[in-house]
Amino acid sequence: MMQEPGAAAAGEIPPMARPGGQAGLRSRGATETLVWLGRLALIAGLLGAWQAASGRWLSDFWFSSPVLIGQRIWEWVDQGVLLAHVWATVAEMGLGFVLGTSVAVCAAFVLGSYRGIAEIFEPLIIALYNIPKLALAPLLILWFGIDMTPKVVLVALVTFFLIFISTYSGIRDVDRDLVNVLRIMGASPMQLFTKVLLPSSIPWILTGVKISLPYALTGAVAGEMMVSREGVGHLVAQSALMIDMTGVYAALTILMVIGVLVDTAVGGGRDSMSHLRNRDLVQV
Amino acid sequence: MSRFAQPSEDEVLVRDLVRASRRGLSVLPPWLVLAAKRCLALVLLLGAWELASGRLIRPFWVSRPSDILARLLEWALRGDLWIHLRATLLEMSVGFVLGTALGLGLGLLLGAWPLAERIVNPINVAFNALPKIAMTPVFILAFGIGLTSKIVLVVSVVVFFVLFNSITGVRQVDPDLIASVRIMGAGRLALFRKVLAPGAVAYVFAGMKIALRYALAYAVVGEIMAGNRGIGFLVESSAGNLDTTGVFAGVSLLMVCGLLLYEAVVRVEAFMLRWRV
Amino acid sequence: MIEARDVYKVFSSSGGDVLALKGINLSVRPSEFLAMIGPSGCGKSTLLNMIAGLTSPSRGSILYGGQPVIDVNRAVGYMTQKDTLLPWRTVRDNIGIALELRGLAKPERERLVREHIELVGLTGFERFFPGQLSGGMRKRVLVARTLVYEPETILMDEPFGAVDAQLKLVLQAELLRIWDKTKQTIVFVTHDLGEAIGLADRVVVFSKRPGQIKLVKTVGLPRPRDVHRLRLSPQFAEIYEELWEALKGEFAEERQ
Numbered sequence: 001m002m003q004e005p006g007a008a009a010a011g012e013i014p015p016m017a018r019p020g021g022q023a024g025l026r027s028r029g030a031t032e033t034l035v036w037l038g039r040l041a042l043i044a045g046l047l048g049a050w051q052a053a054s055g056r057w058l059s060d061f062w063f064s065s066p067v068l069i070g071q072r073i074w075e076w077v078d079q080g081v082l083l084a085h086v087w088a089t090v091a092e093m094g095l096g097f098v099l100g101t102s103v104a105v106c107a108a109f110v111l112g113s114y115r116g117i118a119e120i121f122e123p124l125i126i127a128l129y130n131i132p133k134l135a136l137a138p139l140l141i142l143w144f145g146i147d148m149t150p151k152v153v154l155v156a157l158v159t160f161f162l163i164f165i166s167t168y169s170g171i172r173d174v175d176r177d178l179v180n181v182l183r184i185m186g187a188s189p190m191q192l193f194t195k196v197l198l199p200s201s202i203p204w205i206l207t208g209v210k211i212s213l214p215y216a217l218t219g220a221v222a223g224e225m226m227v228s229r230e231g232v233g234h235l236v237a238q239s240a241l242m243i244d245m246t247g248v249y250a251a252l253t254i255l256m257v258i259g260v261l262v263d264t265a266v267g268g269g270r271d272s273m274s275h276l277r278n279r280d281l282v283q284v
Numbered sequence: 285m286s287r288f289a290q291p292s293e294d295e296v297l298v299r300d301l302v303r304a305s306r307r308g309l310s311v312l313p314p315w316l317v318l319a320a321k322r323c324l325a326l327v328l329l330l331g332a333w334e335l336a337s338g339r340l341i342r343p344f345w346v347s348r349p350s351d352i353l354a355r356l357l358e359w360a361l362r363g364d365l366w367i368h369l370r371a372t373l374l375e376m377s378v379g380f381v382l383g384t385a386l387g388l389g390l391g392l393l394l395g396a397w398p399l400a401e402r403i404v405n406p407i408n409v410a411f412n413a414l415p416k417i418a419m420t421p422v423f424i425l426a427f428g429i430g431l432t433s434k435i436v437l438v439v440s441v442v443v444f445f446v447l448f449n450s451i452t453g454v455r456q457v458d459p460d461l462i463a464s465v466r467i468m469g470a471g472r473l474a475l476f477r478k479v480l481a482p483g484a485v486a487y488v489f490a491g492m493k494i495a496l497r498y499a500l501a502y503a504v505v506g507e508i509m510a511g512n513r514g515i516g517f518l519v520e521s522s523a524g525n526l527d528t529t530g531v532f533a534g535v536s537l538l539m540v541c542g543l544l545l546y547e548a549v550v551r552v553e554a555f556m557l558r559w560r561v
Numbered sequence: 562m563i564e565a566r567d568v569y570k571v572f573s574s575s576g577g578d579v580l581a582l583k584g585i586n587l588s589v590r591p592s593e594f595l596a597m598i599g600p601s602g603c604g605k606s607t608l609l610n611m612i613a614g615l616t617s618p619s620r621g622s623i624l625y626g627g628q629p630v631i632d633v634n635r636a637v638g639y640m641t642q643k644d645t646l647l648p649w650r651t652v653r654d655n656i657g658i659a660l661e662l663r664g665l666a667k668p669e670r671e672r673l674v675r676e677h678i679e680l681v682g683l684t685g686f687e688r689f690f691p692g693q694l695s696g697g698m699r700k701r702v703l704v705a706r707t708l709v710y711e712p713e714t715i716l717m718d719e720p721f722g723a724v725d726a727q728l729k730l731v732l733q734a735e736l737l738r739i740w741d742k743t744k745q746t747i748v749f750v751t752h753d754l755g756e757a758i759g760l761a762d763r764v765v766v767f768s769k770r771p772g773q774i775k776l777v778k779t780v781g782l783p784r785p786r787d788v789h790r791l792r793l794s795p796q797f798a799e800i801y802e803e804l805w806e807a808l809k810g811e812f813a814e815e816r817q
Contacts, residue, residue, distance in 0.1 A: 130542030200649075
């Protein structure tokens with residue numbers, strides 16, 4: 001969902017705000033090394049403390065341990081279990097995402113081009129937008145059963161709203177003067193669409209995609225946790241049901257890795273957020 | 285517009301021209317026409333729904349506006365509505381406040397101390413990337429199915445959002461501002477208290493509307509996954525009983541909640557920022 | 562060529578109704594360079610938009626080539642202050658867009674685009690994107706784009722408004738040089754009295770809102786004109802004096 005603010009290198013911060021004060025006293029290379037050492041130390045320290053405490057001060061039934069979790073993950077990989085469930089989750093995300101995006105882009109273009117209709121339906125759209133999408137999961141399960149479909153639809157819904165609003169904003173944002181000049185040059189409505197509307201909306205669609213991908217993951221996982229036979233979310237829920245905490249933590253770790261991969265793939269997740277923050281886009 | 289008792293020649297002209305250009309319905313002011321169209325659209329949609337249900341589609345699948353309304357009234361009169369509403373709002377607000385406080389505190393600190401922030405960053409990113417919703421079973425096992433687990437869930441979501449916002453908030457404080465205050469002799473602590481923190485808070489505030497949305501959404505989701513109270517619980521238990529009307533009633537409640545919440549925040553924000561042009 | 566007959570225009574908005582133009586009667590001759598000048602809000606841009614067919618009069622009519630203007634007027638070229646280049650297209654593709662829209666064959670298109678790139682002095686920059694060009698260069702692309710499909714008339718709404726003083730003179734000289742060759746009818750809206758006199762055959766002075774024609778003056782200065790030196794000539798000063806008298810009254814009242 002949000003990316004490294006730390007990605008803004010230490011050098012961007014005015015020297016006076018840095019600890020140690022004097023600009024240039026510490027070389028860039030030295031700071032980098034310090035940071036990496038610090039990170040390594042922190043993570044190793046935490047994991048080490050966890051491992052050490054497990055069985056002694058912390059019940060290893062409830063808190064498990066890094067080693068146990070690692071072993072479980074390895075088991076899962078070995079048995080092919082991991083691949084099967086990860087694939088299920090990714091498939092739900094992918095299908096739902098494609099579905100949601102296609103409908104959203106079409107809807108955005110239609111409403112963006114026919115302002116009259118857009119105006120009339122605006123309050124309705126805002127009303128629907130205000131429903132937390134995840135709360136619709138029970139309804140979807142009621143309608144579509146317990147296999148993949150409700151999850152795909154849920155992801156589609158989550159994706160739809162975000163991409164719709166982004167694309168719609170982009171279309172509304174098209175410079176009226178530009179459109180007028182091209183009309184005077186003789187552009188037909190179809191030409192305006194293909195030569196102006198479409199190209200100018202692409203950055204907006206991409207932004208929508210960037211924002212919605214992490215939410216697609218959330219949606220898929222949410223659906224799986226409510227009712228499912230497969231998927232990483234299901235792994236979490238199932239392990240919890242059997243009070244198998246090691247399983248729970250192992251599945252959570254997998255989820256964390258997937259999440260980081262998604263966030264990284266999307267790259268400027270945080271930047272997109274700040275760009276659209278004032279438009280109140282974000283909704284789960 | 286006119287300083288004289290009688291309309292000027294120009295004003296008469298304007299009136300005539302405006303009147304001439306309006307025909308038919310557009311004699312009415314435009315906002316009224318739009319409002320009328322919107323009402324009409326709503327009525328048509330609800331009407332179509334009402335009529336189709338029972339004739340074209342089995343009410344089991346889509347329920348009916350009239351049934352939904354009846355159910356809402358029933359809930360309201362029986363008192364169920366208020367109990368569950370209160371639960372959800374409580375979870376939401378407590379979680380929101382705690383999450384914001386934590387996120388703000390940590391965020392401001394890390395924002396002002398870049399080295400620490402960078403060291404902690406991988407942990408931040410990793411936990412932020414994890415869909416918090418997956419933590420729900422852990423919270424429920426730890427805190428039971430009462431309000432507490434939902435509050436913890438909401439906190440876990442809001443914290444990260446506010447945390448990242450606060451860090452960015454500190455970063456975006458105008459460097460010139462910082463420089464001039466430092467030249468005036470401010471030490472690190474004073475700088476933090478008087479420039480960085482207030483500047484960041486203004487920025488963070490802008491994101492509060494979104495954080496509130498998160499809070500509501502996750503409170504509800506928590507209730508759906510395992511709960512005995514709240515609007516999410518209403519939705520889930522209705523679904524469990526194959527009671528579509530109940531599900532739709534719950535969802536409409538959420539919709540209204542979301543809308544009112546948004547309006548409320550907009551008003552509060554406008555009030556608090558009324559010094560801003 | 563272009564005629565405005567007893568034109569009135571009212572704008573209605575949530576803030577109220579505004580009378581933008583009142584009783585405009587104006588004739589533009591073919592191949593004439595006409596400048597329109599007046600304080601902000603006097604309706605000169607509105608009049609231009611009406612000639613372009615983007616909006617229509619509340620009363621009265623606009624005739625183009627003897628015919629009333631209905632819907633968008635495709636016989637004109639339109640250039641505003643704003644940068645309306647398509648950022649995702651190169652200079653070449655931006656200039657050629659009007660030709661694309663009209664379905665011209667590729668070789669024809671390329672030839673005309675090449676000619677016009679040369680005309681505005683941007684040879685060598687064909688494949689650049691607008692984002693990579695300076696403000697002045699972008700203006701030249703806009704000029705080329707407006708000219709490439711050889712419209713009969715060109716409407717310009719403060720095209721050099723946002724440009725610095727030196728560059729403005731350069732662009733003005735360019736415009737005159739090109740116009741000398743092609744001799745289209747040009748209707749040019751500006752704030753800058755010096756620019757109006759320097760470029761135009763006739764200058765129309767508008768009153769403040771509601772816009773009415775206060776004065777129409779023929780600028781007798783001989784062509785070809787040197788925009789840089791022109792300002793120093795006594796005839797220029799005379800005409801400037803006269804037009805300024807008419808104009809300043811409108812600005813002074815606005816300040817109150």
